[in-house]
Amino acid sequence: MSGTPGKISSTTLTLDGGSLTPTQVATLARGAAGTARAEPAAGAVERMRASVALKDSLLAQDIPIYGVTTGFGDSCIRQISGDKAHDLQRHLVLYHLNGVGPAAPDEVARATMLIRANALSRGPSAVRPEVVRTLLDCLAADILPMIPERGSLGASGDLVPLCYLAAALIGEGEVRHRGEVRPALDALLDAGIRPLSLEPKEGIALINGTSFTAAFGVLAAWDARELAFVADVATAMALESLRGNISAMHPFVHENKPHPGQIESARTIRALLCGSGLATSFEDILTRREPLAGRGYLQLDDRIQDKYSVRCAPQIAGIVRDMLDWVDRWLETEINSSSDNPLFDTEESRLHLGGNFYAGHVGHAMDSLKVSVAGLADLMDRQLALVVDEKFNGGLPPNLIVPRSADDPQAGLHHGFKGMQIAASAVTAEALKQTGPASVFSRSTEAHNQDKVSMGTIAARDARTVGALVREVAAIHLLALAQAVELRGIEYCAPATRAVHALLREHSAFVTRDRRLDGDIAAVIGLIESGAVRRAAGLADSDFVTGRGLADVVAA
Numbered sequence: 001m002s003g004t005p006g007k008i009s010s011t012t013l014t015l016d017g018g019s020l021t022p023t024q025v026a027t028l029a030r031g032a033a034g035t036a037r038a039e040p041a042a043g044a045v046e047r048m049r050a051s052v053a054l055k056d057s058l059l060a061q062d063i064p065i066y067g068v069t070t071g072f073g074d075s076c077i078r079q080i081s082g083d084k085a086h087d088l089q090r091h092l093v094l095y096h097l098n099g100v101g102p103a104a105p106d107e108v109a110r111a112t113m114l115i116r117a118n119a120l121s122r123g124p125s126a127v128r129p130e131v132v133r134t135l136l137d138c139l140a141a142d143i144l145p146m147i148p149e150r151g152s153l154g155a156s157g158d159l160v161p162l163c164y165l166a167a168a169l170i171g172e173g174e175v176r177h178r179g180e181v182r183p184a185l186d187a188l189l190d191a192g193i194r195p196l197s198l199e200p201k202e203g204i205a206l207i208n209g210t211s212f213t214a215a216f217g218v219l220a221a222w223d224a225r226e227l228a229f230v231a232d233v234a235t236a237m238a239l240e241s242l243r244g245n246i247s248a249m250h251p252f253v254h255e256n257k258p259h260p261g262q263i264e265s266a267r268t269i270r271a272l273l274c275g276s277g278l279a280t281s282f283e284d285i286l287t288r289r290e291p292l293a294g295r296g297y298l299q300l301d302d303r304i305q306d307k308y309s310v311r312c313a314p315q316i317a318g319i320v321r322d323m324l325d326w327v328d329r330w331l332e333t334e335i336n337s338s339s340d341n342p343l344f345d346t347e348e349s350r351l352h353l354g355g356n357f358y359a360g361h362v363g364h365a366m367d368s369l370k371v372s373v374a375g376l377a378d379l380m381d382r383q384l385a386l387v388v389d390e391k392f393n394g395g396l397p398p399n400l401i402v403p404r405s406a407d408d409p410q411a412g413l414h415h416g417f418k419g420m421q422i423a424a425s426a427v428t429a430e431a432l433k434q435t436g437p438a439s440v441f442s443r444s445t446e447a448h449n450q451d452k453v454s455m456g457t458i459a460a461r462d463a464r465t466v467g468a469l470v471r472e473v474a475a476i477h478l479l480a481l482a483q484a485v486e487l488r489g490i491e492y493c494a495p496a497t498r499a500v501h502a503l504l505r506e507h508s509a510f511v512t513r514d515r516r517l518d519g520d521i522a523a524v525i526g527l528i529e530s531g532a533v534r535r536a537a538g539l540a541d542s543d544f545v546t547g548r549g550l551a552d553v554v555a556a
Ligand SMILES: N[C@@H](Cc1ccccc1)C(=O)O
Pocket: 072, 073, 074, 155, 156, 157, 159, 208, 341, 342, 357, 446
C-alpha cells in the first residue's frame, strides 16, 4: 500500500490519472459528507483538451469512431452521421438505466466517482475537463448517484451502474444528497452545478469502465487490512484467555518461513502480548513440569503446544496481509488506468480500439481476497469455540459465565456466551458461502460481442460483503474475549490487550447474568470499522495508512 493521505478532508486531491492510491480513495470515500475535494491536475486538463481536439478532427473526417458515430457493442457495424452523435450519447445513458438491487452505499458511490474522474483525467478518453469538474463538484457537494448494485458484467465496463452516475451529471433521475433522496436536477441546481450536456464520446467514456467494480474492490481491500489486524488482536487475547503458548510466535519460527505477512502477524501478536502475565511459553512449561524420573510414561499437566487456531494464527492472518500486497498493487494500477474504449492517442493522432473496460484483474483479486478474509472468520470462530467451551478453555467457566453455587435459586439458569458462539458460527458459514468464485461464471452476451466477461463486479461486491460478515464475527469474538480475560484477571493482561479490553468495556459491560448482547455487538462492529480497536491496541491511523506495523511502532 502506498500513499500518505494524511487528513484528506482538509486538502484537495489533485487527479492526474496516474497517482491516485487506494488509501486516498478509501479515506475520501469514508470521510465526512461534503469533504471529498478533488480537482484535475493542470496537465490532465491539457491532455483532455488535446484528445477532444483529436476526436473533433477525426469526426470532421467522417471516420467511423466506435461509440461516437457508430452503434454500441455488436451494433458497431452501423455508422451514423455526425449530426446524430449528440443524441447517441443520450440514448446510451437511457437504455442502460436498468440496474436492479439495492442502491450502493454512499462510500461506494463516492469511491466510484473519484476513480472515474481520475480515469478520465488520464487524457485518452476525449472528454472535456468540464465533465471531470462536474463529477468532482457533485462529489464535493455530496450529490451522489443512486447506483443499483446489480447489472454489471464487469466487462464492457460497468455500463449499467455507471449510467446512473452519467444520468446524475446530466440532471436525470434521483440522487442522494446529504442523505436525502431527491431529483438530480434540483440537487445540482441547489448546489450551483450546471447539468452537463454530453458531447459525442462523453457518455461512453463515463460508462465504459471498471470504476464501480474498483470502488468495491478498494473498500473491500481496506476492510481486509483492518480485519487482518483485528484478527491478530483476537489471537493475542485468545492466547491470554486460553493461557496459550507464545512460543509459536517466536521470530525463529517465522524467519524460517519468511512470508512477510506471516512474519508481520507474528510480530504483531508478540507486540500485543508484550508484558502479558497470562501468555505462557515452552520454557514456562518446562519449569513447571514434573521430571520423568525414570518412568516410562508421564501424563503432562500442560499442553506443550496449542491447537491450530492459536498456533497457526500468523500463518492464517498472514495470508490476508500477503495477499493485500499484490491486491493493492493491482487495484492501484486499475484506478490509474483508462478503463475505456476507444482511446485517443494525441501523440500519434490515432484512435485505438481495445478492451480496457475488462475488470478481470479486480475480479480475480477479489475472488482470492474474499477466500482469505473469510478464513479469518473461520479462525476466530474456532478460537471462540475453544474459549467458551469448558472442555477446552483451561478452567474458565462454562460459556464464560460465573456459575452460581448450587443453593443459589438462579443456579443452572445462565448460559452467558453460548448464544454468541452459535451466532458467530452461523455468520462464519455465511462468509464462507460467499467465497464461491464469480470470475469463473463468464456468460456470452450482447449478441456474442461480449462473449467473455469478467464478472469482477460480483466478485468485488462479494469481497466487501465478506468483510462485513467477518467484522460481525470479530465483534462477537472480541466481546467473548473481553469477558474471558477479565475472568482470568485483567491485571495480568498485557498493556495492549488491556487497552483493547478497556475500549470494549466502554461499550459493553461485563456479563454477570444472561442478557441480550445484540446492541453490544453492533457497537463493537462500529469500533472495528472505524479503526478504534486498532488504535486502542496501539496502531494509529497515520502509521496504519503508511504500512507501519504495531511492532515497528512499539520498537521505535
Ligand atoms: N464496452 C463496449 C461498449 C459497449 C457499450 C454499450 C453497449 C455495449 C457495448 C465496447 O467497447 O465494445
